[in-house]
Amino acid sequence: MKKLFFFLAIVLTHLKIYAQRTEETINDNWSFSISDEQSYSSKDFDDQKWALVNLPHTWNTDAYSKKDYFRGNCWYRKRLMIPERLKTKEIFIRFEAVNSQAELFINGKRKTIHSGGYNAFTIDITNDVDFGKYNTIAVKVNNENKNIPPLSGDFTIFGGIYRDVWLISTEKQHFNLSDYGSDGIYVSTPLVSNELAQLNLKGSVINRDKAAKNETKLLIKIFNPGKKLVYQQEEKLKTPFNTPYQFSKAISITKPELWSPDRPSLYTAEITLTESRTNKVVDQLSIPIGLRWFSVDTKNGFMLNGKSLKLIGVCRHQDQAPLSIALTDEMHRRDIQLIKEMGANFIRISHYPQDKALLEACDRLGLLAWEEIPIVDLISKAPEFEENCKTALIEMIRQHYNHPSVVMWGYMNEALIQLPYRYKKEELPVYYDKTVELAQKLEKLLKQEDPGRLSVMAFHGSQVYNETGLSSIADIAGWNLYQGWYESDITGFERFVDKEHEKYPNRPLFISEFGAGSDRRLQTLSPEVFDFSMQWQQNYLEHYLPEIQKRNFIVGATEWNFIDFNVATRQESMPRVNNKGLAYNNRSLKDVYYYFKAFLRKDEPVLHIAVNDWPVRTVVSDSSTTVHPVKVYSNCASISLTVNDQLIETKEPANYNAIWNVPLKEGRNSIKATSVWNNQTVATESVIVLKVVPGEITEQNSNGLELAINAGSNCYFIDELSNLCWQPDRPYQQGGWGYIGGTVFRKSPGRIGTTAEVTGTHNTPLFQTKRENPDAYRFDLPNGQYEVELSFADLYGNTSKSAYDLAKTQNESAFQGNVFNVLINNELVLEKFNPATDAGNNFALKKKYIIKVTNGALTVNFKSITGNSFINALKIRKI
Ligand code: GCB
Ligand code: CA
Missing domain, CATH: 3.20.20.80 (Glycosidases)
Structure with a gap:
């Protein structure tokens, strides 16, 4: 027996025993309620009926569909077993972020209120938890407090516990976890050069063990990016009961490997706390550090490690x-x-x-x-x-x-x-x-x-x-x-x-x-x-x-x-x-x-044919070929563009782009760009699918024709739910189609359309532009039956806009109402039509008519009674 004790004693003094902190997420299986009662904080409140959620979580998915998303109080609760074996430890709970304010209750006891939705906070709950039992964590979360920044802003204040939550246990001696949610260790680099890096490592140690001899050892090791030990120092610390002990170490590293965006070399500081009495390692942190210096002035701009960047x-x-x-x-x-x-x-x-x-x-x-x-x-x-x-x-x-x-x-x-x-x-x-x-x-x-x-x-x-x-x-x-x-x-x-x-x-x-x-x-x-x-x-x-x-x-x-x-x-x-x-x-x-x-x-070479955003194009064709622009973004010196295996032209990009006007055929077109980079060929390929809408509507091409116009707009509008493409507004020419008269609606000077929301449609942009006071839209076409669809939204009213938008709006004075008649082929289809009184401002109205054309043309006429007549979009379809 004696021998064994002796042996154990030797082992104990020579082997380090690691009994460090444990960190684990407690993200899963929380109960959530979108209502607010103070009783929700109590230990025994029955939350069986609440929704079960996992963190990270927010309750504000309503912000995707409404501007008045829910702002107020919600509750999260969790039952958490804290095992008996942690009885000798210090227990912390760490929230990485709760938007915007969190009130924390442990087993019904109010622990803290943390204000601010984007920083972490760590709370010592050692004395509040029952070991070997289930504990109740309840958090009241609020996302509308008027004294927490931001008070306003162009982003949604999503409420919830939306980052990880951690349970941390440490020994009685540990690095300070209660310093504004930090690691309790701070590494600064007051002086760095190619020759020498001077570091400062500071922090504080907490001792919560009355019986301990108040002595710990701090071991600092620094490893270079290649994991080689380049610095090591041990020091004794006096760590009296319950008084944070501050330490600060100046450290030098010669010929440092510098950190930069090009070479983000990271050193590692490993900081170990050992209790002197038992020689037990009680806490340890590993912190990546980067050695670099920087400055800023108007001559050199930003300087990193002595070079302008x-x-x-x-x-x-x-x-x-x-x-x-x-x-x-x-x-x-x-x-x-x-x-x-x-x-x-x-x-x-x-x-x-x-x-x-x-x-x-x-x-x-x-x-x-x-x-x-x-x-x-x-x-x-x-x-x-x-x-x-x-x-x-x-x-x-x-x-x-x-x-x-x-x-x-x-x-x-x-x-x-x-x-x-x-x-x-x-x-x-x-x-x-x-x-x-x-x-x-x-x-x-x-x-x-x-x-x-x-x-x-x-x-x-x-x-x-x-x-x-x-x-x-x-x-x-x-x-x-x-x-x-x-x-x-x-x-x-x-x-x-x-x-x-x-x-x-x-x-x-x-x-x-x-x-x-x-x-x-x-x-x-x-x-x-x-x-x-x-x-x-x-x-x-x-x-x-x-x-x-x-x-x-x-x-x-x-x-x-x-x-x-x-x-x-x-x-x-x-x-x-x-x-x-x-x-x-x-x-x-x-x-x-x-x-x-x-x-x-x-x-490295960048060669990108810029057609991903607009792979399917619709054009109005008055002839057999259709020329369309194709842009390439590239840092290469000269680029050859091939369309459907035909070389178009070799060009030098200016400002990292080049544009070719290329002949496209209906259907699939292969676009290839090739260049040379460091004597190596680089090549890339994309596809444009071309659809053609006739500029002149004939007996042949009118079959199945669906011709849609984005009135008052310079843009094609692609309805991503149906793939229908609405053509930009164009003037009527004999034998063709388009508007006669009228002007582009501008809510603010110099700007097309409005940015105010139009409801009642998923095709908002189509309704945000319109042609005002047109005489007509005319289509020359073969006789037959047509479906005609007219779309309206009165955009003249007073509607709020973004605070970042400093442009002035016109027409905001009191106005009498826009009332007009609409005729199709001289038949009155809308009489004293007033979209704003029918449905309010900025609401999409759509009307479909079946029209029989007998004189080779379809004409939609607008006659103002008071205010302006207008149309936001229109479409005809041969049936
Ligand atoms: C700004 C704001 C930013 C907005 C942005 C915009 O100036 O700082 O939060 O999102 O303008 O898009 O209007
Ligand atoms: Ca429009």
Whole structure:
């Protein structure tokens, strides 16, 4: 016996016993209720009838179908067995994010209320749980609190526990888990060069064991990217009962392997805490670290590791239908992968802190990042609001401190844009002052928390940020600029930034947003501002990137937005969607993504035939061949385009694209592009299917003919549910078809149609444009029976629009009503027709008539009685 004890004693002193923390998700099997009763918090409340859900979860899938999505209180409950064997441990629960506020109850006892929907929080529940028994976790979640940022914004505030929830157990001595949701360890890199990296590693240790000798050992090991040990140090810590013990270590690494987007080399810090008495390892953390240095100025722009690096990338929202924001980690990582593949070196994580998985992917794949807290559109004067802003900032910085990808912290987005809509003119100065004051406080706090990173804010294109002084507070001024979108003149972009630079020559500028909406159902050969065509988005972005590239004082730019994202309150061509994505919401890539890729990638050939967004085209043919434009995005020197095995022409792309006008035949056309890259042939192939609609309707081609016109629009409209393609409006010519007289309806000057939502249809864009006061639409055609369909929606009324849209609207004064008669071949079909009184403004009305044509023409006439006559779309079909 004695011998055995002796043997055990030796083993114990020489072997380390690992009894570290355990971390496990407790995401599954929660009960959920969309109602709110205080009794839901109690331990024994019977939630059998509630819905069973898994986390991540949100209750707001209603935001896909209505603008007044549910905002209020909901409850989540879970029964959780905490095994007896954990009795000697410390128990924590960690929520990665709950939008927007969470009130946590353990076995009926109120533990905490956490405000802010985008940061994690970790709660010590050791003294609240029963070991060896089932425990009740109840969480009341609210997504409408008026004092939690954001107070407004162009995104949906999806409520719910929408990121992972963890149960963590640790020994009695452990790294501090109660420091604003962080790991309790912070690695900074105050000085890095090619020769030497100086690191600082600090953190705190907690001891909750009264009986312990108050002594622990801290072992720090650093492994280089090749996993070789390059630093090791052990130190004794005095860790008295219940008093956090702070430690701080300066560490040097010679000839560091630097981290950069091109070579995202990661070191690993392994930090081990050992209890001296038992020599037992009680806690251990492994933290990836990146060694790099950076600075910013107007001459060199952003400098990384001593070299100028223009920052170009995208902003990214976190949603994807049908899950909205309750995404899996894989989905976050997939986005970073796609952004990286595009050649971006930067991401603006907008407008709020995002999932840990996203940041980890940025570190690993090499994407520099700006992360920000969600103060959006306006602030509140309430002290509680200020507190919540500060907490959000501290949480974000401490939680994501160790990510080498992060180089900028942001804290306000267009903070002055909404104030004029919400407050009277005389109240504004107070709010301006308050905003500046809050910004100053946050700036100070940011630098206290993290002097090693840059601060940044984003403004909308107004001088109010300069006038109030808001634009001079952070290190970098971010501008969200939409000339060529919300403002019609696209060259206004250059004028704006050049003027800013002239006024503030030493201020680094960042184009924190630029973007244009696009809807795959809208295609055009003559794109114009704000028509939501795929083509205008391409034109817009093809204008911005070179202008950004040219200017050194623009240190970086992030396109708005990587994806089409959900905004319950937005209208436009796809109500409830902001469609400025380079990718659709399901992450299939728009053609214009490849423009960025061609522009940015220097390491591999990019050769993309830009026809994915518009693979099936319909044209009006007056002759036998039909010529159509085909664009290729490429970084190659010269490209040959072959159509149906016939070489069209070899071209040098300009601004990473080239366009050929190619003859297409009805049906399937094969399009091939070939080029040479580093002496290797590169080639790609696509298909365009061409359908032809006759310009002259004859006995032969009228059989089965379905001719549809998108009145008042420059765009083809493709109904994705039926594949019917509506032709852009065209004037009547003898023997053909089209409008006679009238004008294109413009709700705002210089803009086609309206962006207000039209209900009663899934073909919103078709109804958002119309021709006003036409004399007629005329079709010359063979005699016979026709079905004629007329579509109307009165778009003149007062309808709300997005706050980001600064354009003025016309015709908003009181009006008498638009009343008109409609005749088909001189027969009155609609008498004193008043769509607005019939159905209200912006409601789609469709009428079908069977008409017998006997005189070789079908004419629809419009006669105004009061106001304007109009038509939004029309279609004829031979029967
Ligand atoms: C902005 C906002 C962003 C909007 C965007 C837009 O300036 O910062 O949140 O989504 O404009 O698309 O209007
Ligand atoms: Ca129309």
